[in-house]
Amino acid sequence: MPRPPAVGTAAPDFALPGIVLPAPAAASRRDTYRLSGHAARPLLLAFYPGDDTPVCTRQLCSYSEGLESFDAVGVDVWAISRQGLDSHESFARKRGIGLPLLSDTDGAVASAYGIAVPGLGLRRSVFLVDPDGVVRWRHVALVGLSFPSRDELLAAVAAR
Template identity: 60%
Template structure:
């Protein structure tokens, strides 16, 4: 199995189905998200084990609450987990999540990022990519019972700006 990409390495490319709830009318826009389309600005990839689980809910709700802080630093946030789009839509609606949730149902992307755990899913992980798609910071949890707070992530994003 591959190891997580090191800082400075290009992030493994991917295309995944995802959805984003509209802030205005709550409609779910479903489309494919391609990593290469995010180039030009920083991207925070949030790999989380499961929709509507305690720690994942707390993590993604906190990132939604702080989304303006990410946007002020020019960054977007994408959440990725093994559940399908129907699960993601129910989760996003229930908690009013305001960034795209991508479905890595076969865990191919988790494997490419070296965070898949056979029989268990994936390790809770965050990768911050720069405008060129290179990994600039990462955190791969061993147990996944806690998560990286927005303060940590926004500090890393601010450091990208120099």
């Protein structure tokens, strides 16, 4: 199994289907999200184990509520898990999540990032990737009961 990409190395490229709910009552937008197609701004990739679970809900609601803060420092946020787009849409509508939720249903991207856990899914992880596709910061949890706060992520972006 690959190891998570080290700071200063290339992030594995990917193309995943995703959904974004721009506003709670708005129509969702489905698209394909490509790391290599996102070269305008730095990107935070937040891998999370599952839709509508307690810790994941706190994590993604926190990040979604802070989208203006992330935008103000010039960084985008995408969240990735193994659930399908219908599950993501239901989760986003129920919790008011406005950031793109990407579906890695076969776990290939989690495996490429070295965070797949056989039989369990993936490790809660966040990677800051610069516009050139290089990892500039990372947090890979051993146990998925905690996550980097919005302030920690903003500090990591500021330090890049």
